[in-house]
Amino acid sequence: MADRVGIAEVAKLAGVHPGTVSRALNPKTEDQVNVDTRARVRRAAKQLGYTANSIARGLRTNSSMTIGIIIPDLTNPIFPPIVRGVESCLTGRGYSAFVVNTDGDAGIERTVFESLLQRQVDGFIFGTGHTGPSVAADAYARGIHAVMVNRDAGGVPYPSAVGMDADGIQAAVRHLHDLGHRSIAHFAGPAAFSTSRVRADAFRAACDSLGLERVIIEAGAYSVEAGKAASAELLAIGPQCPTALVAGNDLLALGAYHSVREAGLVCPDDLSIVGFNDMPFAEDFLPPLTTVRVPLFDLGVEAAQLLLDQLETKTIRNIQVALPVELVVRGSTAVPRR
Incomplete structure (x- = not known):
């Protein structure tokens, strides 16, 4: 197996300092590098087949660069567009997601939540809003970063992205x-x-x-x-x-x-x-x-952005992003016959 290409090799080919390579290839810091240099670094990285070492980055930043998404029912067609929206936002910032299903069972929700914590995810997006005692309430009490999507947490002051x-x-x-x-x-x-x-x-x-x-x-x-x-x-x-x-x-x-x-x-x-x-x-x-x-996809995007902002500021703010909905009239409604 060939040796892994590192930042030093990319920096040498691009003619820049290794720190510049690191900033240019990190979505959080790429704006600190001018456009021409950024393009040159990316060409060099592509030519050499360089891929970022997420483990090394995690050690430097004390972050796993992963998010846990907990949803109640994978077979419900509303959740795939939400997850796609979440991932479209996370990917651009260098994060990846673990998506887990609970089948609406509180016991399973607790189990998968603790499992994801053991994997050291940086935060959670919950699609499982309960009005009674919940994992979200426990997570908030423990200071864990999280956001609700499509539902709120029944009084737990996590931020949320919902439809109107x-x-x-x-x-x-x-x-x-x-x-x-x-x-x-x-x-x-x-x-x-x-x-x-x-x-x-x-x-x-x-x-x-x-x-x-x-x-x-x-x-x-x-x-x-x-x-x-x-x-x-x-x-x-x-x-x-x-x-x-x-x-x-x-x-x-x-x-x-x-x-x-x-x-x-x-x-x-x-x-x-x-x-x-x-x-x-x-x-x-x-x-x-x-x-x-x-707007299910947009709900996912908003939820991911709320969580990324939370991770960056280290602050949990009780805010709600409410997106407008629209009645679409088709053939299943008509003047009553009787």
């Missing part, structure tokens, strides 16, 4: 009201998640302000199967069943699609359905799903 969920729910209810619906149901996600609370509260407020009848059914998970179970409860109401549904996410909405079809009913004629998140392929549902579009 309440605005999205209000827009969905207003849209259904304007179509003529006067009784609307909501499938709320698990009560332990902050997103469930925010969306359910916004649904109540929107219906009450418009004088609409409302039914709220708590789903056991943000999943298709949970959407089917909630739909069975909704359709069991019978002739007085609401004519429209605002689901807590697109997977719950998809579960409702299946149940409506199995019951011999038609969406949107018998039940208008609105989802939340605009996950990939939502426009390919039959009919295409009306849903609230959340």
Whole structure:
């Protein structure tokens, strides 16, 4: 195996001091080197096949240059775009990420959290916001750098990057009201998640302000199967069943699609359905799903930037970056037939 190329060899070829090479190839310090010199250093590094030694850098900076990303469900389509957004920001700063899945289980979350700590990650991005006792609360008490994404930490003062969920729910209810619906149901996600609370509260407020009848059914998970179970409860109401549904996410909405079809009913004629998140392929549902579009990739970018700022300043600030959402109207909502 050939010897590893070091900074000294790059510096010799580029005709600069080794310290200049180090600054030019470090995303945090590259601005300290003029553009022409930076380009010359990078050409030399590429010619020699030089790659940065992250272990050596970590020893110098007391940093592992790694981040832990903890999410509740890898199969939920909203999380890959968020993770991509996080990584797009981290990579440019020389960081890499460990992505772990908890299946929504508090015990697994604790285990993977401690495992990542043993790997000496520099900080965490949590996508697992709980309203009760949580790993995030323990992490904050221990002074560990972290950020919440898509959800908050139920009172733990970590910074967060979230969508303006309440605005999205209000827009969905207003849209259904304007179509003529006067009784609307909501499938709320698990009560332990902050997103469930925010969306359910916004649904109540929107219906009450418009004088609409409302039914709220708590789903056991943000999943298709949970959407089917909630739909069975909704359709069991019978002739007085609401004519429209605002689901807590697109997977719950998809579960409702299946149940409506199995019951011999038609969406949107018998039940208008609105989802939340605009996950990939939502426009390919039959009919295409009306849903609230959340800028998932941008949420990941913002969360990563919040964490990088935290690591640089060594300060945990309780701030929230809230990104606007948008109601996307498609074929699953229409004027009620009855």
